[in-house]
Amino acid sequence: QSALTQPASVSASPGQSITISCTGTSSDIGGYTFVSWYQHHPGKAPKLLLYDVSRRPSGVSDRFSGSQSGNTASLGISGLQAEDEADYYCCSYTRSSATLVVFGGGTKLTVL
């Protein structure tokens, strides 16, 4: 069981917008602003989409956005495109001494 909780799946049509939530605790998401999001097309290398909650690396589309409130972080994707169909993982620094960061279980985005 992953430390951070994400919905298993979400679906929407091209052009629509979606939000993926990621819920943790005060020991991770709620205690820091070190949240990141990764996009993973199976069989390929995961890709960093957002870091520091809402900052985009160079080359990442501004259709991707991030926010955080309390123990929950969110990834927003606007203007859905077919190539956005992928698995999305949230990640946060954790106060736990057992690991450096914790991940969510992943959300499968289907573009209908």
Place this chain on the structure above:
Amino acid sequence: QVQLVESGGGLVKPGGSLRLSCATSGFTFSDYYMSWLRQAPGKGLEWLSYIDSTGSAISHADSVKGRFTISRDNANNSLYLQMNGLRAEDTAVYYCARRLRGYYFDYWGQGSLVTVSA
């Protein structure tokens, strides 16, 4: 462009050992911290270990501490993960990743599958 390519995965019996390698190119390897992460079948991602740019500081997750060891060879732009005492629950795709800063990983390899089974 930045490339990371893992190798060395395969089928191993419980209790066995395996050494993963990650060949890198397209950036100054010796300037970056590096990490290993994995994804077990049907599960989320899990961070395993990091090593600083010179190899003098390392850290491992409790789940692999004492069994796995990360190392690097800056002369050959390569990262390694020595895995001993493998268990069935270590079955996963293993990824090497470059650490952007702090707690973020900006480039990843495509992964190497490790299967632990009798």
